Amino acid sequence: MTHPVLELRNVSKSFGPIDVLHDISLKVNAGEVLCLLGDNGAGKSTLIMTLAGVHKPTTGEIFMDGEGIRFDRPKDAADRGIATVHQFGGTFPLMSIGRSFFVGVEPVRKFGPLRIFDRKTANQTAVKAVQEFGITRIDDGDRLIGGLSGGERQALAIARAVHFGARVLILDEPTAALGVKQASHVLRIVLEAKKRGIAVIFITHQVTHAMAVGDHFAVLIRGALAANFMRGEKSREEITDLMAGGEALADLGAEIESRMGPHDGPPPQPAA
Amino acid sequence: MTILSPVSLLHRPQSGAVLSLIAVLAFFMLFGGVDIGRFLGAASWVNFAANLGIVALPVGLLMIAGELDISIGAMIPAGSMSIAVVSGHYDLPILVGIGFALGLGAVVGLINGILTVRTSVPSLIITLATLVAMQGIVLSASVLLTGNASVPLDAPAWAKAIFGRLIGGNYQIIILWWIGLAAVLYVVVHQMPFGNRLFAMGGDRASARNAGIATDRMTIGLFVLSATSASFVGMCGAILFNSAQVSGGMNYIFNAVVSIVVGGVLLTGGFGSVIGIVLGTLTFAVVSQGIYFTDIDRNWSSLIIGVMLLVAVWMNNSFRTMALTHSPKKKP
Numbered sequence: 001m002t003h004p005v006l007e008l009r010n011v012s013k014s015f016g017p018i019d020v021l022h023d024i025s026l027k028v029n030a031g032e033v034l035c036l037l038g039d040n041g042a043g044k045s046t047l048i049m050t051l052a053g054v055h056k057p058t059t060g061e062i063f064m065d066g067e068g069i070r071f072d073r074p075k076d077a078a079d080r081g082i083a084t085v086h087q088f089g090g091t092f093p094l095m096s097i098g099r100s101f102f103v104g105v106e107p108v109r110k111f112g113p114l115r116i117f118d119r120k121t122a123n124q125t126a127v128k129a130v131q132e133f134g135i136t137r138i139d140d141g142d143r144l145i146g147g148l149s150g151g152e153r154q155a156l157a158i159a160r161a162v163h164f165g166a167r168v169l170i171l172d173e174p175t176a177a178l179g180v181k182q183a184s185h186v187l188r189i190v191l192e193a194k195k196r197g198i199a200v201i202f203i204t205h206q207v208t209h210a211m212a213v214g215d216h217f218a219v220l221i222r223g224a225l226a227a228n229f230m231r232g233e234k235s236r237e238e239i240t241d242l243m244a245g246g247e248a249l250a251d252l253g254a255e256i257e258s259r260m261g262p263h264d265g266p267p268p269q270p271a272a
Numbered sequence: 273m274t275i276l277s278p279v280s281l282l283h284r285p286q287s288g289a290v291l292s293l294i295a296v297l298a299f300f301m302l303f304g305g306v307d308i309g310r311f312l313g314a315a316s317w318v319n320f321a322a323n324l325g326i327v328a329l330p331v332g333l334l335m336i337a338g339e340l341d342i343s344i345g346a347m348i349p350a351g352s353m354s355i356a357v358v359s360g361h362y363d364l365p366i367l368v369g370i371g372f373a374l375g376l377g378a379v380v381g382l383i384n385g386i387l388t389v390r391t392s393v394p395s396l397i398i399t400l401a402t403l404v405a406m407q408g409i410v411l412s413a414s415v416l417l418t419g420n421a422s423v424p425l426d427a428p429a430w431a432k433a434i435f436g437r438l439i440g441g442n443y444q445i446i447i448l449w450w451i452g453l454a455a456v457l458y459v460v461v462h463q464m465p466f467g468n469r470l471f472a473m474g475g476d477r478a479s480a481r482n483a484g485i486a487t488d489r490m491t492i493g494l495f496v497l498s499a500t501s502a503s504f505v506g507m508c509g510a511i512l513f514n515s516a517q518v519s520g521g522m523n524y525i526f527n528a529v530v531s532i533v534v535g536g537v538l539l540t541g542g543f544g545s546v547i548g549i550v551l552g553t554l555t556f557a558v559v560s561q562g563i564y565f566t567d568i569d570r571n572w573s574s575l576i577i578g579v580m581l582l583v584a585v586w587m588n589n590s591f592r593t594m595a596l597t598h599s600p601k602k603k604p
């Protein structure tokens with residue numbers, strides 16, 4: 001049988017006395033989108049940082065292609081093909097598209113004894129890579145990252161990871177700060193990455209976005225895996241309720257109503 | 273090369289410095305009655321710029337990397353005293369003195385760099401500590417070893433020819449060293465992969481490290497370069513003037529930071545250029561030394577520098593915002 005690209009077995013993580021992750025077991029296959037759902041503070045970011053080599057599991061093991069692995073540094077995970085894209089995508093806002101695309105792996109051409117940064121190749125490659133994902137508005141590699149929209153930055157970061165041969169693509173809330181249209185661009189890019197056989201771990205707390213692209217869903221509640229199911233096994237309402245920590249949202253609605261009901265003072269002032 | 277349209281030129285980090293330099297020259301000509309031909313040929317401000325520029329360049333690169341080195345204020349007298357004590361007071365060969373001066377710079381730079389990458393203390397504080405410590409060491413060592421705070425040095429002709437000569441009677445040879453250093457750093461920072469890594473490191477150190485960049489090694493290297501460059505400036509001064517003093521050097525901290533910021537380097541790192549730092553240094557030198565060529569009372573130069581600093585920072589911020597929002601080939 002083929003092994004999952006990435007597998008966690010009984011992974012726990014504590015920071016000193018604080019237990020953040022409890023006994024997590026998860027598998028991600030090639031060409032599959034795993035949606036990691038959970039409320040703020042559930043431990044989603046801690047889980048992916050453990051996969052990205054930022055944190056080491058306190059107990060438990062990580063397997064890649066069936067082989068036990070240990071990451072001492074984020075670079076080790078990156079070298080294995082685990083690419084992480086953070087919420088705001090491009091992390092170098094004052095660098096050009098071409099330059100930031102090739103940070104650390106700059107293309108060079110020989111000029112006498114010198115190895116000169118090949119700006120033209122860098123720009124062309126970066127623009128081509130992102131255009132292949134359908135973002136044709138990016139056509140000039142000299143533009144600064146900070147001038148791109150949030151969706152374009154995500155697209156560029158994903159295109160970069162794919163270009164450098166990522167096998168596992170971890171996206172930490174890529175759609176959280178985006179409008180509807182830009183979020184749908186990013187979701188389309190996630191599907192495109194999946195089509196290329198990449199295992200995608202997609203973190204979100206927007207159930208709609210998860211339902212649109214997910215093959216496999218895992219819900220984290222206070223650091224524990226509360227549910228782990230495949231596409232079609234649960235309805236949107238069930239997922240939403242799960243994320244709210246098992247308390248049905250209907251109850252929440254009733255609670256809000258009962259608070260609003262007898263209220264006769266001035267409406268609460270928004271925080272300054 | 274990039275299209276040299278006026279708009280794309282404005283997006284370079286150094287554009288503010290170009291305008292500052294033009295504005296300052298124009299101001300002196302209009303209100304100070306300066307004869308521009310005589311002024312441009314004058315050695316005093318060029319010598320001043322070269323000495324300052326050799327320190328400002330590496331400190332500016334550190335600022336692009338997100339760090340600061342103020343220990344240069346002590347390393348200039350340290351470089352000058354160490355060569356004078358070794359080769360003047362103890363009469364050892366000049367090469368030993370040169371090696372000692374530059375070696376001391378490298379050691380202090382290593383200490384600054386290693387402390388910066390190993391601790392979470394800001395480099396401003398670390399280099400403030402080495403600044404004060406080196407001042408103490410230089411003063412006590414020279415008094416202890418020579419019984420004096422000023423030490424004579426008589427360098428051989430070949431050393432004077434390389435490090436401490438006047439060209440055409442007035443121009444210090446260090447001007448050529450400055451031009452050379454600027455040229456080398458221009459290629460390294462703007463034409464080679466190193467520069468890409470420098471900007472990435474200054475923009476976001478953690479991401480740069482995750483991308484496989486040896487950020488610690490680069491940071492330590494830049495600190496070594498800045499302390500050694502400061503020591504070099506002190507050493508050249510001692511060879512030129514045949515003596516060394518324990519005092520002096522503190523002004524360089526302030527002057528270098530102003531030059532760098534006027535030159536368009538972002539204080540928080542990740543943005544700047546070698547050409548900008550050179551132009552910022554020239555602008556600073558024109559204001560602080562050019563004032564003597566004008567009918568303006570020299571006490572006004574500090575006011576001009578203050579105003580220029582604010583205007584330059586404001587301009588640099590606006591240009592940076594324009595660069596961020598501008599797309600050169602925007603379709604209608």
Ligand SMILES: Nc1ncnc2c1ncn2[C@@H]1O[C@H](COP(=O)(O)OP(=O)(O)O)[C@@H](O)[C@H]1O
Pocket residue numbers: 015018020038039040041042043044045046047
């Ligand atoms: N380095 C750390 N040290 C201590 N506690 C941490 C650390 N990182 C995260 N935590 C805690 O772990 C919990 C989960 O955080 P996080 O993984 O960021 O959640 P999420 O991404 O799901 O919102 C939070 O309560 C947070 O305070």
Ligand SMILES: [Mg+2]
Pocket residue numbers: 044045
């Ligand atoms: Mg998070």
